[in-house]
Amino acid sequence: MLTLCYCPGACSMAAHIVLEESGEKYDGRKIDLGKGEQRGAEYLKINPHGRVPALGLDGGEFISENAAILPFLGKRFKLFPEDPVTQAKTMSFIGWVSSSVHPAQAHIGRPERYATDPATHDNIKATGKTVFHGYLKEIDAMYEGKEYLFDKFSVADPYAFVLYTWGVRREIPMHEMKSYTAFKDRMVKRPAVQRVMEDEKIKL
Numbered sequence: 001m002l003t004l005c006y007c008p009g010a011c012s013m014a015a016h017i018v019l020e021e022s023g024e025k026y027d028g029r030k031i032d033l034g035k036g037e038q039r040g041a042e043y044l045k046i047n048p049h050g051r052v053p054a055l056g057l058d059g060g061e062f063i064s065e066n067a068a069i070l071p072f073l074g075k076r077f078k079l080f081p082e083d084p085v086t087q088a089k090t091m092s093f094i095g096w097v098s099s100s101v102h103p104a105q106a107h108i109g110r111p112e113r114y115a116t117d118p119a120t121h122d123n124i125k126a127t128g129k130t131v132f133h134g135y136l137k138e139i140d141a142m143y144e145g146k147e148y149l150f151d152k153f154s155v156a157d158p159y160a161f162v163l164y165t166w167g168v169r170r171e172i173p174m175h176e177m178k179s180y181t182a183f184k185d186r187m188v189k190r191p192a193v194q195r196v197m198e199d200e201k202i203k204l
């Protein structure tokens, strides 16, 4: 059985949604990032990077990084495109989110990771918010005229959904992004998404 180490509201919500969509039984293990559980000796054995998500495989081994976990789950549950070009586009989106969009958001929440001088932190947060906002507008354009990012619902969509919830949390005017908001409205109608939102206490 698969095990997902996740924290409510974190990027691990994407894998959580995919697992709920799959219908397969899995073990969900909550990691309290607020209390620093991700830096504890026990969790570092699971993911030496000290982050969520981590996915425990059937054999007991764990893998980390959304860029590995989402394609792995997508292939297992047929939520990953089959055509090589669409596969590459999906990987391009996942890579861009994990390397650019997510870190921009991290500048808002964790400025101390980027500069030791507290006097610079407000500036780092404000810059992070502007950059993150710009990326969300790019995602809005990607959803224009489309139900889902690629041919059909895939692991890329829950990842995009997580970023929408972060935009709301950071008080970015998400309602101005019409296509992205219409996508969010479609997502919240999915029973799997509703179950995850209830478990992770997500308010939109």
Ligand SMILES: N[C@@H](CCC(=O)N[C@@H](CS)C(=O)NCC(=O)O)C(=O)O
Pocket (backbone or CB within 6 Å): 010, 011, 012, 033, 038, 050, 051, 052, 053, 064, 065, 066, 067, 098, 102
């Ligand atoms: N590159 C990693 C980033 C994972 C990550 O930063 N996760 C955050 C939650 S969204 C985390 O665990 N933060 C805990 C910390 O920074 O101490 C991925 O995409 O999986």
